[in-house]
Amino acid sequence: MSSSAGRPDGRTGDFGKQPGAAAVGGPWGLVRRRLADVISQVAALGALLVIFVLLSLLSPNFLTYNNLSEVVVEAAVTAIIAIGMTLVIVTAGIDLSVGGIAALAGVLGAMLMVDAHLSWPLATVVGVLIGGAAGLVNGGLVGWVKLAPFIATLGMMGVARGLTFVSTGAVAVYGLPVGFNVLGQGYAGPIPIPAICLIGVIVIFGFIFTRTKLGRYSYAIGSNHEAARLMGIPASRYLVLVYVLQGLLAGFGGMIAASRVSSGQPNFGVGLELDAIAAAVIGGASLFGGQGTVSGAIIGAFLIQFIRNGSVLLNVNIYWQDVIIGLVVWIAVSWDQFRRQRITERAHVT
Amino acid sequence: MEQMNSQDASVTEPMLKVEGISKRFGGVQALQDVDLQVDTGEHVALVGDNGAGKSTLVKILTGAEHADDGSFWFAGEERHFRSPLEARRHGIETVYQTLALADHLDVVANLFLGRERYLLRLGPFSVLNRAAMKTEARALLERTGVQIPDLGAMIMGMSGGQRQGVAIARAAGWGSKMIVLDEPTAALGVQETAKVEEIIHTLKDQGVTVLMVSHNLRQVFDLVDTIWVLRHGRMVGARKAAEVRPQEIVSMITGADDASGLEFA
Numbered sequence: 018m019s020s021s022a023g024r025p026d027g028r029t030g031d032f033g034k035q036p037g038a039a040a041v042g043g044p045w046g047l048v049r050r051r052l053a054d055v056i057s058q059v060a061a062l063g064a065l066l067v068i069f070v071l072l073s074l075l076s077p078n079f080l081t082y083n084n085l086s087e088v089v090v091e092a093a094v095t096a097i098i099a100i101g102m103t104l105v106i107v108t109a110g111i112d113l114s115v116g117g118i119a120a121l122a123g124v125l126g127a128m129l130m131v132d133a134h135l136s137w138p139l140a141t142v143v144g145v146l147i148g149g150a151a152g153l154v155n156g157g158l159v160g161w162v163k164l165a166p167f168i169a170t171l172g173m174m175g176v177a178r179g180l181t182f183v184s185t186g187a188v189a190v191y192g193l194p195v196g197f198n199v200l201g202q203g204y205a206g207p208i209p210i211p212a213i214c215l216i217g218v219i220v221i222f223g224f225i226f227t228r229t230k231l232g233r234y235s236y237a238i239g240s241n242h243e244a245a246r247l248m249g250i251p252a253s254r255y256l257v258l259v260y261v262l263q264g265l266l267a268g269f270g271g272m273i274a275a276s277r278v279s280s281g282q283p284n285f286g287v288g289l290e291l292d293a294i295a296a297a298v299i300g301g302a303s304l305f306g307g308q309g310t311v312s313g314a315i316i317g318a319f320l321i322q323f324i325r326n327g328s329v330l331l332n333v334n335i336y337w338q339d340v341i342i343g344l345v346v347w348i349a350v351s352w353d354q355f356r357r358q359r360i361t362e363r364a365h366v367t
Numbered sequence: 368m369e370q371m372n373s374q375d376a377s378v379t380e381p382m383l384k385v386e387g388i389s390k391r392f393g394g395v396q397a398l399q400d401v402d403l404q405v406d407t408g409e410h411v412a413l414v415g416d417n418g419a420g421k422s423t424l425v426k427i428l429t430g431a432e433h434a435d436d437g438s439f440w441f442a443g444e445e446r447h448f449r450s451p452l453e454a455r456r457h458g459i460e461t462v463y464q465t466l467a468l469a470d471h472l473d474v475v476a477n478l479f480l481g482r483e484r485y486l487l488r489l490g491p492f493s494v495l496n497r498a499a500m501k502t503e504a505r506a507l508l509e510r511t512g513v514q515i516p517d518l519g520a521m522i523m524g525m526s527g528g529q530r531q532g533v534a535i536a537r538a539a540g541w542g543s544k545m546i547v548l549d550e551p552t553a554a555l556g557v558q559e560t561a562k563v564e565e566i567i568h569t570l571k572d573q574g575v576t577v578l579m580v581s582h583n584l585r586q587v588f589d590l591v592d593t594i595w596v597l598r599h600g601r602m603v604g605a606r607k608a609a610e611v612r613p614q615e616i617v618s619m620i621t622g623a624d625d626a627s628g629l630e631f632a
Contacts, residue, residue, distance in 0.1 A: 154599070229492050230483060230491055230495065230612070231491040231492060233476060233495060236469065237476075241469045241470060243467065244465075244466075244467035244469055244480070247451060247467045248467065248480040248481030248482075249481040249482075307469065319605075365370075
C-alpha cells in the first residue's frame, strides 16, 4: 500500500518545488494530464490521511499496534474482495453475490474439515475453489447467457446464501482444527497473516490489472464493448474469467473470515457486497466501466475500515457508520463525475 | 501525378474486384448487379446520395453483411467474409464512423487493441510487452503522419481529429492490404478535417490502398484517384478524379441531368 500511496504524493511535491516549469509548457501539461488520471485516488488518499491524522489526535488508542493490526485484519477481507469487485466493475459489471459466496465457501470449507476430516490446507483450497465455481456460474450467466450482471449476481446472492443455510441447517459450524486458526489469527513476526494474504492478492492483481492481457481486455470491454468485439477480443470468455476470479477471491475472503472466528458462520458477509462496491467506487472505479485500480480499491477499503474503527473508538453510535460511509460514496462519485466533465470539456476546447 | 504511373505497373491485378453484387432487404433492392474495382495502391471514393447503397456495399465487402448474389475477389482470391474479423484477417481494415476506440485506454493500448505484443504467453495471463508496443506505436504514428503529443494519454480527453487519426493509424498498421474509411471527416471541424486529409495523403504516398465513403465532394476530388458513383443501388459509373468536373459527378449522383454527364464520358 505504501508504494501506491507514495506515487501521487511525490507528484504533488514536485508541483510545489517548480512552479516555473509551468511556463515551459510541454512536460507541465503532460504531468497535469497524468495527474488528472490519478486525481480521484489522490482525493480518496487525502481523505484517508485526514481521517488517520484526526483519529490519531482524537483517540489515544488509535495509533497503537494492537488497534492498527486489528484494523488491517478487519480490512483485509473487504479489501481482497474489493479488488475482485474493482475488476468486475472495470468490465462495466457488478457482483452482488460476494457476501453469499464468501459465506458458502466458509461454511462448506468448515464442514469439510469438521465432517469430512479433510486437512485444513486442503479444505481451504477447496473452499476457495467453491467460490470460483460460484463465480463461474455468475460468469456463465453474464458472458454466455447475456444476463445483466446485476441480475445474474442478484440471483447468485440468493442461491449462495440459501445453500449456506440449507447445508448448515442455519447453525454455525464449530470444532475446526486448531491449525486452521493461523489463516485468520496467526502472525508472521509482527504482521498478521490476513495482511500477508492481502499483500499477496495486491501483488498478483496489481500485475493482472496493469500488465496482462486479461487486465487490458477488461478495461477495453468495460470502456467500449462493441469496439473490443470489433477488434477481435473474445469478450464473453474474458467476462467469465473475471467473475471466476472474483468468486475465487470471495471464497478466499470467506475462508479467512471463518478462520478468524474459528467457525463457519452462515450469516457471515451480509452487506459485504456493499462495502466492496463502496470501496471500489471510493477508489475511483466507475460503474460505467473502463475505470478502476487495485490501489484505489485498497484505499477505499481502508477508508471504510478507518471510519468503522474510528466510530467505535470515539463511541459514535454504531449505526452512524453506515450513514458516514454512504456520504463518502456520494462525495467520491460526485467528485469523479465533476472531474470527468472537466476532461471532456477540455477536449472540446482544444 | 507520378502516383498514376506507379499504378499502371500494378494494374494487372486489382486489389479488389467486385462483380454483379446484389442485395435485397425485404422489399427494397439495396444493391443491384454492382461492379467495382480498386487497384493496388489506388485511392477510391464511393459516392452517392443517402440510401444509394454505399453503406450496404461497404458492409458486404467488410463482412458485416452478405450479398444475395454476385462475388468479389480480394488480393487475387474469391472471398465471402462471414464477419468483420474474417475480413480483417485477410487484410481489409475498416475505420468505422464510431471509430471503435476504448476511451479509457491510452493511445498505445488502442493502437494494439486485440493484437498486443507479449513478453510471455500464458493465455489470458500473458504478460504485455509495453515497451515494445510503445516503440512500435511511435513508429506507426510517425509513418502515418498522425500527431499525438502524449502516447500515454487516454483517448477520452482527445479531440475528434486525434481520435480519427488514431483509428486510421491503427487500420494502417498491421500490414493491412486495404483500408476502408467510412465518412472519415463527417463529424470533424475544418482544421481537424484538414489534418485527417493530410493523413490520408500520407497513406497514398506509402502505397496503401484506400476505399473511402464520403459525402464531401471537395474532399473526394482532393484525395482520390477514382470516383465510383452509386444511385438507387446501381453503379452509375466510375471517373478518374483528374479527368472529370465536379458538376458531372453531381449529376451522376442525383441523376438530374444525365445529358451533361454523357458529354464528359
